[in-house]
Amino acid sequence: MRRRLWSVLVLALLIITADFWVGSSRRAAQISALAQSQPSATLGLSLRPRAEGEFYLQREGRSGATLFRGTARISPGDLIKPVPGRRVTVFCSDGTPRILHEDIQHSLSSLGCPTNPQPSLERNGSRIRPPRNPVDPQVPYIISPRATTLLFGSKPTLRWHQARGANSYEVRIIRVDEGQEEEVVWERKRFKETTVVPDNLSLQPGVTYLLTVKADNDKFSYDEGAGDTGFKVISEPETQRIRMAKQQLDSLEMSDEAKALVLAEFYADQGLIFDAIQTLEDAITKRNQTAIIYRTVGDLYYSIGLGSEAKPYYCEAVKQAEDSGNVEEQALALEQMGEVYALLGQKDEAIYWLRQASTKYELLGDLLHVQKLAERIEGLSL
Template identity: 35%
Template sequence: MKNYTFLALLILLNFTPIKQMINLLNHFIIPPVNAITQTNQSPVGRIIKVDGKVFLKRHNWSEYYPAFVGTELYAEDKIKLTSQANLMAICYTNWKTWNLPKNKISQTMDGCLQAKSQCVKTPDGCVPLDVTRGINQVTITENIPYLISPRHTFLLPDKPLIFRWNAVANATRYTVIIKSPSEYIWETEVSENKVVYSGEIPLKTGIRYTVIVHADTEVSSLDEKSPFSKQDYLGMGFALISKSQQEEILAKSQELTQNLEGEAMVLSMAELYQKNGLNLEAIAILESFIESGNYTAAIYQMLGEIYQKIQLLKSAKDYYLKSVKLIGIDDVGGKAKIEAALGKVYANLGSKEEAIRWLKLAFNKYEKLGEFQQRDELKLSLEKLQEQLGEE
């Protein structure tokens, strides 16, 4: 079979125009045996409201386990409700809610179509939003004015732009610079660790901007080694989304606020924002919900995930720890996900022993669930960390 496929590809390469060739190639790629499909890899929705007992079974789980608010759903997941239960999910493809029927087994793909690839259109093409979450130690230190906000995010146009950075001990003055890839846009000097952009030079959509902060203690935000890959469009910078994107997102957000309330609305809104790369907006709505006196595992977990994505790992760690304390003992899958994330965050921060402890907890839960790919990935991470400890 492989030989016939190879010959077919050669024929295509000789007679097919380049623009059509890329699409056709996808139909001839043979996945490896037992490979997990893209349908399983990409979440298509999230549970935003649960009343009563709800149970979930993934394609490789041996049995059903309780499901809770905040659980992400994959296309092949199977869900069943007891006669007195209710469940609402938000679907990522159209941002509509899905209310599951009672007394039957439902499959997520019946209610939520497969999610589109997560990317934002930029001058560099369709750029993936997520960043690699591997175990590579990050070199952020407290003695440099590393940027906190806006960091690795798209922004809505026509909103006040506030820059915040880490306050450096003994620093009394900071010089703040905004630059594009081709020119310096703005410069000012302040005594606090934040400043509002004057807006005297309007920022444009489709351009990646970088903020540089120099402290009078002879340290700079440039001293932070970028944790983002060179292929990442945003890096530690920011960009404005287009007017058309803004209108589309605002229309969807208005629909969500009209149809939902409380935690369900906040989770859906934050998901909408971060799926469109608006990490700063997502953080703002989640943290505002907490400031209003609402403390839930799902809200803390989502904040941990966003801070991990933008590589502010101390904040990610703090939110994950709050989430893992609140999550129910029956939520085996949810707890495993947070414990695995904590293990990676601690490893990235250089705390190897603590990382090993959390990764072992997650390893045991994934083995219980039958999530063998996740289990095996954690096993490799554990072996690497244990080897590093032995060398120290």
């Protein structure tokens, strides 16, 4: 009897103990999940790490370091070393700064920066979509808003391609929710310009809209054949969250150039391509005319299928990079110029620019990229 009672007591104790540890484990998991869901103690943002100052930067996979003056993005495998006597600031992905003085190499991990987030745009990654094929220049295809979301209450600038042979346009914004009958919410007829900011336009959050343009040469914007040119408006609370984040970004002690780039990247991560482009185009008008600014505008246009609009920005990026001696920016912009010409069917021009890019990557010690471009050039030569 005593033995049976003892067995029951031991079993009960084991059950209680197991329940305690399981409950503790669950509570720990809940606390951990809650902690991960909370914003950081600083900005609550997730940015692409960036360095400012005068420094040597050795990219992962390259044989040597490159001298940078100004601002540059930093990836987890990169090594950064200040120029002797210079102060360098590294901004982590949460916006917190790290001040570097010592003439030694640093990495994001050695500086205690949080894990690097996925960047909004990747030159050879899945986040950048290749543009559509070139379209008839008589088509008034849409430039903005295109494949983007908009902030609640914003007044978008409507832009379209100046169609060859056209003198006036009929412009409409159509509500095109799936399962609902299409509804024209704004219209302008016999309009002679290619840019307009509509008055008295009320756009509802979560609704899909489409900007359409008909030219008097009987060509329509949708004749370009692209299927993802619509846009939506985000909710008022989400808009408020983004605007608060912008205020926090404005408080960072960065150069105007770096702030414009960080804000544009942040907007792009939220799907606000229109605002990202506008941010950088405004920066250019304020004399922040650097290679990385021009190239990033090109990347944004390229990402929404506008290769022709991207080309002049890549061209200017090449010029600015050459003037400043920034070999990395030269390589990046030259490569993308080649890709734009390849898209336009101009293979000889494409090969010329890609060969120029290959030369710059070789100077950077990026032999993997040199090999990749060699294969690309060989494919275009067939």
